[in-house]
Amino acid sequence: MQTPLPSALxxxxxxxxxxxxxxxxxxxxxxxxxxxxxxxxxxYKNLGGPAIHRISMKDLIDLFSDSGRAGPIKESLExxxxxxxxxxxxxxxxxxxxxxxxxxxxxxxxxxxxYLDYAFDKILMRFIHNPKVYSIIQLDTVRRFKTAGGxxxxxxMIAYYGRHHPVWVVSLNEAHDFFxxxxxxxxxFDRFRERVVDVAVREVNNLSGFDVAVxxxxxxxxxxxxxxxxxxxxxxxxxxxxxxxxxxxxSKRRDxxxxxxxxxxxxxxxxAPPMLRDDTLAEGRIIxxxxxxxxxxxxxxxxxxxxxGYGSDPDETFLAWLRMDLAHKRDPEVQDLDVTAIFENLxxxx
Numbered sequence: 001m002q003t004p005l006p007s008a009l010x011x012x013x014x015x016x017x018x019x020x021x022x023x024x025x026x027x028x029x030x031x032x033x034x035x036x037x038x039x040x041x042x043x044y045k046n047l048g049g050p051a052i053h054r055i056s057m058k059d060l061i062d063l064f065s066d067s068g069r070a071g072p073i074k075e076s077l078e079x080x081x082x083x084x085x086x087x088x089x090x091x092x093x094x095x096x097x098x099x100x101x102x103x104x105x106x107x108x109x110x111x112x113x114x115y116l117d118y119a120f121d122k123i124l125m126r127f128i129h130n131p132k133v134y135s136i137i138q139l140d141t142v143r144r145f146k147t148a149g150g151x152x153x154x155x156x157m158i159a160y161y162g163r164h165h166p167v168w169v170v171s172l173n174e175a176h177d178f179f180x181x182x183x184x185x186x187x188x189f190d191r192f193r194e195r196v197v198d199v200a201v202r203e204v205n206n207l208s209g210f211d212v213a214v215x216x217x218x219x220x221x222x223x224x225x226x227x228x229x230x231x232x233x234x235x236x237x238x239x240x241x242x243x244x245x246x247x248x249x250x251s252k253r254r255d256x257x258x259x260x261x262x263x264x265x266x267x268x269x270x271x272a273p274p275m276l277r278d279d280t281l282a283e284g285r286i287i288x289x290x291x292x293x294x295x296x297x298x299x300x301x302x303x304x305x306x307x308x309g310y311g312s313d314p315d316e317t318f319l320a321w322l323r324m325d326l327a328h329k330r331d332p333e334v335q336d337l338d339v340t341a342i343f344e345n346l347x348x349x350x
Contacts, residue, residue, distance in 0.1 A: 005139055006059040012138050013041035014299070016131030018087050019124070020155045023177055025100075026083030030148040034064060035076045036103060037142050039118060040128065047129045052119050057109065060116070063143065070110075077116070080104050087127070099123060135159040136295050141207055149179045149196050150203030153212065153230070161210045161232040161281075164290050168230045175228050189225050197228070209278060211235050234278040280315040287322050297322055 005011065015037065038060065043053035060073045080103040087099040106118040120128055135158045145151040156178070160166045170178065176186050179200070185192040197214060204212045210232050217227035276284075276298065284294035301318055 003062050006056070006062075008055070008059065009038065009041050009139060010044070011140065012136050013037065013044050014131060014134040015040065015137045015155060016127040017133040017135070017159060018089050018127040018131070020135055020152070020159070021178065022085045022087045023180060024083055024085050026079065028079060028083060028148070028180075029076065030145065030151060031064060031072060031076045032079050033148060033151050034142055034145075035060065035073065036080060037137055037139060038063065039104065040120075041137075041139055043118075043120070047125070051122075052117050054115050054117050057111075057114055057116055074108065077104075077106055077108065077118075081106060133159065136299060141209075144207050145203060147199055147203055149200040150207075152179065153200040154204045154208055157204065157210070157212050157230060157232045158208070158295070160230075161295070163293060164285065164288070166232040169227065170230075171227045172225055201230075209235065209275075209281075234282045276318060277315050280319060283319060284322055287319065287326060291326060294322075297325070300325075 039053070039055065042055045046053060057070060057073070061068060061070055064076075065072050082102070084100055084102060087101075089097055089099070091097050101121040101123045103124065104118050104120050106116055108114075108116050135155050137155060137158070141154070142151060145154065156168060157166075160168050172189070175181075175197070176192070179185075179192075179196050181192055181196055185196055193216075201212050201214055211234075213231050213233070215229045215231075216225050217229065218224060219226045281294060284297065288294050288297065298318065301321055
């Protein structure tokens, strides 16, 4: 049985697209990626404040060390500090840029009951703090992954899942770089497909709230593979009910009286965000059309109404708010109305 998330952690965190796509210049493990997500989640609400963040070593050990010892966590922190990462991106002026840095620096108490103080690389902060394009990472889902490729594909495709056109297209070389393939996996496509891509797709489909399919683009008479196209779609009712999908992300709840260190309130006061159904997400994408990203709208809804509660039917409440919010932007006749005030009144009657 999976250890519940510590009360100091939110259930999800925004992870910038550039950080998801970052390539390691050394060997990064699945544990490293999981630890980074937790450190990012623990710090996220305070990224605009003090540069140094703190987390209990016991929390990290309980979450990620099967042996109950700090050794694997300490080795992971060493790699996150020591190994370089590469981010290639386009700046606001449309110019290609290359960034090289480390993930973090840290001050570690070697007593296992002590604390880890850490800070993200300053140059990396431009992406971590208020990212323009990001994935909303569910930490309980992240913890269940067994392969680094599967986790990285999940982080990438969850950003596309909420889009009007949920497809990610890459060249074969870009796919090699994304999955950090080496050796025979770069020279033998059949091995890369079977041992890397298929494994990652299967794991995402087993663990996440959506399904991913992959198609291969060919070129020339020999049908040489030159690119891959990943698409994300809602799970069918049969797939949702399948035991392979595991428990819902929000199925585990902590003591409702436990005070959340981020929010300064207990779940009874705060109302933990619900896991919306896949059909709700599908309807939300239709409502948004090309005007908005439904996952970003869900985050706005959480941020604005989390402390007020979500009503007896969170799915219908969200869709009602989404229609009202987008109508406010689309229809000139209602642009002067205070959507927040109207919705709060409706919630008061729920």
